């Protein structure tokens with residue numbers, strides 16, 4: 001899978017990287033439960049929290065990040081479960 005370049009600019013990843021980190025934050029090429037946990041473990045964190053990361057705030061990819069980790073951010077990962085990419 002891959003994000004659109006617009007989405008990658010919003011997330012902050014490299015549009016030239018065929019396998020961007022979110023939602024595959026573990027970097028193994030597949031979206032699995034540990035990648036979802038990466039987001040759920042940050043639930044309700046806001047951009048003012050030190051453990052907040054835009055890599056988990058991926059629910060709204062057509063506009064600016066909303067700055068809080070909520071269910072739509074988790075869904076952005078779970079909806080891509082078992083998807084991968086070819087580097």
Ligand SMILES: [Ca+2]
Nearest residue numbers: 024026028030
């Ligand atoms: Ca992964």
Ligand SMILES: [Ca+2]
Nearest residue numbers: 057059068073
């Ligand atoms: Ca969010």
